[in-house]
Amino acid sequence: xxxxxxxxxxxxxxxxxxxxxxxxxxxxxxxxxxxxxxxxxxxxxxxxxxxxxxxxxxxxxxxxxxxxxxxxxxxxxxxxxxxxxxxxxxxxxxxxxxxxxxxxxxxxxxxxxxxxxxxxxxxxxxxxxxxxxxxxxxxxxxxxxxxxxxxxxxxxxxxxxxxxxxxxxxxxxxxxxxxxxxxxxxxxxxxxxxxxxxxxxxxxxxxxxxxxxxxxx
Amino acid sequence: xxxxxxxxxxxxxxxxxxxxxxxxxxxxxxxxxxxxxxxxxxxxxxxxxxxxxxxxxxxxxxxxxxxxxxxxxxxxxxxxxxxxxxxxxxxxxxxxxxxxxxxxxxxxxxxxxxxxxxxxxxxxxxxxxxxxxxxxxxxxxxxxxxxxxxxxxxxxxxxxxxxxxxxxxxxxxxxxxxxxxxxxxxxxxxxxxxxxxxxxxxxxxxxxxxxxxxxxx
Amino acid sequence: xxxxxxxxxxxxxxxxxxxxxxxxxxxxxxxxxxxxxxxxxxxxxxxxxxxxxxxxxxxxxxxxxxxxxxxxxxxxxxxxxxxxxxxxxxxxxxxxxxxxxxxxxxxxxxxxxxxxxxxxxxxxxxxxxxxxxxxxxxxxxxxxxxxxxxxxxxxxxxxxxxxxxxxxxxxxxxxxxxxxxxxxxxxxxxxxxxxxxxxxxxxxxxxxxxxxxxxxx
Amino acid sequence: xxxxxxxxxxxxxxxxxxxxxxxxxxxxxxxxxxxxxxxxxxxxxxxxxxxxxxxxxxxxxxxxxxxxxxxxxxxxxxxxxxxxxxxxxxxxxxxxxxxxxxxxxxxxxxxxxxxxxxxxxxxxxxxxxxxxxxxxxxxxxxxxxxxxxxxxxxxxxxxxxxxxxxxxxxxxxxxxxxxxxxxxxxxxxxxxxxxxxxxxxxxxxxxxxxxxxxxxx
Numbered sequence: 001x002x003x004x005x006x007x008x009x010x011x012x013x014x015x016x017x018x019x020x021x022x023x024x025x026x027x028x029x030x031x032x033x034x035x036x037x038x039x040x041x042x043x044x045x046x047x048x049x050x051x052x053x054x055x056x057x058x059x060x061x062x063x064x065x066x067x068x069x070x071x072x073x074x075x076x077x078x079x080x081x082x083x084x085x086x087x088x089x090x091x092x093x094x095x096x097x098x099x100x101x102x103x104x105x106x107x108x109x110x111x112x113x114x115x116x117x118x119x120x121x122x123x124x125x126x127x128x129x130x131x132x133x134x135x136x137x138x139x140x141x142x143x144x145x146x147x148x149x150x151x152x153x154x155x156x157x158x159x160x161x162x163x164x165x166x167x168x169x170x171x172x173x174x175x176x177x178x179x180x181x182x183x184x185x186x187x188x189x190x191x192x193x194x195x196x197x198x199x200x201x202x203x204x205x206x207x208x209x210x211x212x213x214x215x216x217x
Numbered sequence: 218x219x220x221x222x223x224x225x226x227x228x229x230x231x232x233x234x235x236x237x238x239x240x241x242x243x244x245x246x247x248x249x250x251x252x253x254x255x256x257x258x259x260x261x262x263x264x265x266x267x268x269x270x271x272x273x274x275x276x277x278x279x280x281x282x283x284x285x286x287x288x289x290x291x292x293x294x295x296x297x298x299x300x301x302x303x304x305x306x307x308x309x310x311x312x313x314x315x316x317x318x319x320x321x322x323x324x325x326x327x328x329x330x331x332x333x334x335x336x337x338x339x340x341x342x343x344x345x346x347x348x349x350x351x352x353x354x355x356x357x358x359x360x361x362x363x364x365x366x367x368x369x370x371x372x373x374x375x376x377x378x379x380x381x382x383x384x385x386x387x388x389x390x391x392x393x394x395x396x397x398x399x400x401x402x403x404x405x406x407x408x409x410x411x412x413x414x415x416x417x418x419x420x421x422x423x424x425x426x427x428x429x430x431x432x433x434x
Numbered sequence: 435x436x437x438x439x440x441x442x443x444x445x446x447x448x449x450x451x452x453x454x455x456x457x458x459x460x461x462x463x464x465x466x467x468x469x470x471x472x473x474x475x476x477x478x479x480x481x482x483x484x485x486x487x488x489x490x491x492x493x494x495x496x497x498x499x500x501x502x503x504x505x506x507x508x509x510x511x512x513x514x515x516x517x518x519x520x521x522x523x524x525x526x527x528x529x530x531x532x533x534x535x536x537x538x539x540x541x542x543x544x545x546x547x548x549x550x551x552x553x554x555x556x557x558x559x560x561x562x563x564x565x566x567x568x569x570x571x572x573x574x575x576x577x578x579x580x581x582x583x584x585x586x587x588x589x590x591x592x593x594x595x596x597x598x599x600x601x602x603x604x605x606x607x608x609x610x611x612x613x614x615x616x617x618x619x620x621x622x623x624x625x626x627x628x629x630x631x632x633x634x635x636x637x638x639x640x641x642x643x644x645x646x647x648x649x650x651x
Numbered sequence: 652x653x654x655x656x657x658x659x660x661x662x663x664x665x666x667x668x669x670x671x672x673x674x675x676x677x678x679x680x681x682x683x684x685x686x687x688x689x690x691x692x693x694x695x696x697x698x699x700x701x702x703x704x705x706x707x708x709x710x711x712x713x714x715x716x717x718x719x720x721x722x723x724x725x726x727x728x729x730x731x732x733x734x735x736x737x738x739x740x741x742x743x744x745x746x747x748x749x750x751x752x753x754x755x756x757x758x759x760x761x762x763x764x765x766x767x768x769x770x771x772x773x774x775x776x777x778x779x780x781x782x783x784x785x786x787x788x789x790x791x792x793x794x795x796x797x798x799x800x801x802x803x804x805x806x807x808x809x810x811x812x813x814x815x816x817x818x819x820x821x822x823x824x825x826x827x828x829x830x831x832x833x834x835x836x837x838x839x840x841x842x843x844x845x846x847x848x849x850x851x852x853x854x855x856x857x858x859x860x861x862x863x864x865x866x867x868x
Binding site: 463464465466467469470473474477550551552555556559563566567570571573574575578582585586588589590591592593594595643644 | 654655658662665666668669670673674677678679681684685687688689691692693695696698699702703704705706707748749751752753754794797801
């Protein structure tokens with residue numbers, strides 16, 4: 001299970017960062033075209049990864065998803081920590097893989113500024129929505145979840161000012177790519193705090209909305 | 218149920234308006250590229266929202282869909298009014314959320330002119346088609362409805378001259394954004410009238426085409 | 435059934451022609467961007483139309499599909515003629531509707547030259563592939579047919595030199611739009627001949643490949 | 652079965668090469684737009700081909716997929732050789748068909764340089780991922796496989812530096828097109844070696860990850 005989480009998160013980052021590099025190199029300066037390509041690759045790729053690894057590890061690829069499952073008592077705290085370590089390790093491996101495929105240095109700090117309250121608010125909304133989607137669709141139409149998550153991220157790349165990181169492992173690893181998808185290390189903590197807050201808000205709200213009963217551990 | 222309608226409609230507007238802002242900012246003046254991005258985000262996002270909230274409130278997010286259900290006797294008039302109030306409130310909240318995420322003022326009048334008979338005819342056709350799709354697919358393949366509605370709007374953004382609002386709550390709320398997705402308040406009543414007319418025409422036509430029997434209340 | 439064929443084909447043409455007009459107006463001269471938008475709208479729209487009308491009329495919207503069904507003995511010759519008349523009438527109504535929505539004259543000859551053997555060969559291949567896809571998918575995974583046909587046309591807009599009309603009713607009606615999707619009336623007969631030839635070739639080939647037994651009337 | 656493999660691979664190459672020609676001709680020099688169109692056509696087309704021919708031949712269209720099945724003992728060595736011959740023949744026929752539809756010479760060497768370790772590493776990763784996706788999704792959600800493979804290639808066109816050939820038959824045939832999708836014949840052997848290595852690595856890894864038991868012949 002931990003190998004699936006690590007490998008899946010690694011592919012996710014390779015897709016996000018790699019397609020960002022390719023898109024920026026080819027787009028001739030038109031950022032909308034670059035982001036369209038980056039969106040298409042990420043949305044399609046994320047759906048595929050959830051389909052591939054879902055039956056093995058539930059395909060979280062995201063510490064706040066794991067955190068929500070642990071809070072709900074659906075996985076032990078120990079397993080949750082293992083998941084998060086696997087996700088973060090995988091995320092960094094994925095960035096390194098993308099850099100290797102495009103002939104970039106293994107890691108380098110990002111200089112891509114993503115600061116200010118609109119960005120922070122965007123991460124809150126993006127993560128709130130992501131968790132709500134996962135909860136709602138998993139509950140009523142579980143087989144559609146991989147498509148729903150891919151489509152949500154497709155939309156969220158565009159409707160949030162931050163292009164929707166919505167994932168602390170992704171945020172950390174993207175601080176170490178100097179390419180299109182990067183984020184300055186100094187901006188990462190704000191993103192991660194907003195993501196955790198958005199996830200917890202979604203958890204509380206969806207408990208009420210979807211009438212879920214929290215299973216005590 | 219009302220909370221799901223309000224929140225879903227709010228996310229819908231955040232997606233339509235937010236992705237419009239992002240697309241226009243990045244597209245370097247090419248409106249086709251901006252509309253492509255806006256289309257992709259809206260089509261994917263609408264599908265996800267219906268998947269997420271469908272089991273809770275049937276995911277109308279649209280007063281004319283609610284009106285049609287009420288006319289057919291599938292929901293009480295009182296509940297229908299609650300739905301419409303939730304939808305309109307949610308729509309304004311969604312516009313405000315999009316503006317917040319992109320650092321715009323909470324609300325401002327739109328100056329985007331969308332006038333003339335071709336635009337009115339477009340809204341009639343767009344809403345007629347939307348209701349027909351919902352009726353036809355819900356009846357024969359209900360599980361495919363979220364995908365059908367998302368795909369219909371994807372097409373309708375391009376095949377109608379108005380980019381297919383097809384939703385009075387959406388039309389009202391988009392009158393208060395000065396961005397890509399806006400519509401001048403003075404143009405909104407014509408759109409809304411055409412939408413209601415298109416919905417009623419679809420209702421009558423689909424009763425005959427799909428041999429539906431109206432359930433009396 | 436005939437009403438569903440007529441209305442469905444009408445919407446199909448409104449989508450093809452309407453999205454072509456919108457795309458060309460907005461694309462600032464970049465034909466690839468215009469065709470991308472036209473492709474997205476057509477692929478998504480065609481899938482929706484088949485989902486909506488499939489349960490009523492089997493959603494042919496295409497005389498060569500009807501021809502193939504009649505040759506296979508799955509529908510009477512009389513019904514087939516009714517279908518084809520409904521499809522052609524609907525196609526012209528759809529072009530008129532698109533022109534109405536975009537403030538163009540009801541009908542006007544196209545000046546868009548689409549001549550030469552590569553174009554003819556393209557229509558043969560496009561229609562051969564379309565019929566093969568319909569046969570193959572209907573036989574093994576009928577529920578996936580609407581998605582398969584939409585995805586096939588998405589691909590065929592790009593991999594054939596003619597942008598894949600693959601439909602005599604569509605070809606006839608597109609001769610009367612002076613816009614992006616048009617074809618000169620003088621070029622239409624060659625297209626239609628190639629489409630019929632491609633359909634018959636696919637019929638013979640798929641009988642053998644999919645081991646179908648032709649039902650005698 | 653061999654006819655299905657040959658015809659399917661032929662359509663695959665016609666789609667890849669044909670849409671590349673169309674995209675490059677129309678894109679006005681913007682390579683990102685050309686690759687977006689090429690991606691859309693390939694992803695949609697590949698999904699359709701697997702849906703169409705899957706029930707006949709399992710729709711490999713790829714020698715390394717056939718190799719993996721033979722190694723696992725799910726098909727005889729003799730049948731596997733037949734598949735590979737059919738795939739390579741079909742691939743060349745598809746390139747010729749695309750050239751015919753676009754008025755190009757039947758075959759011509761490509762001058763498109765795709766050399767260097769990043770490209771080789773990309774093919775390794777692309778093929779490793781492709782086989783992992785096929786294994787994982789076929790095992791847990793077989794009906795979703797056509798969509799998963801199409802979506803994977805959609806992502807892989809962008810997240811690898813080589814645009815993800817991931818298929819020796821495709822690589823060989825693309826050496827003989829002087830168009831957008833081409834690869835210099837001198838670069839093909841490195842690609843093919845990396846593809847075979849990636850496939851074998853995926854085979855070993857997925858045996859462990861998905862706890863598969865190799866059936867002995």
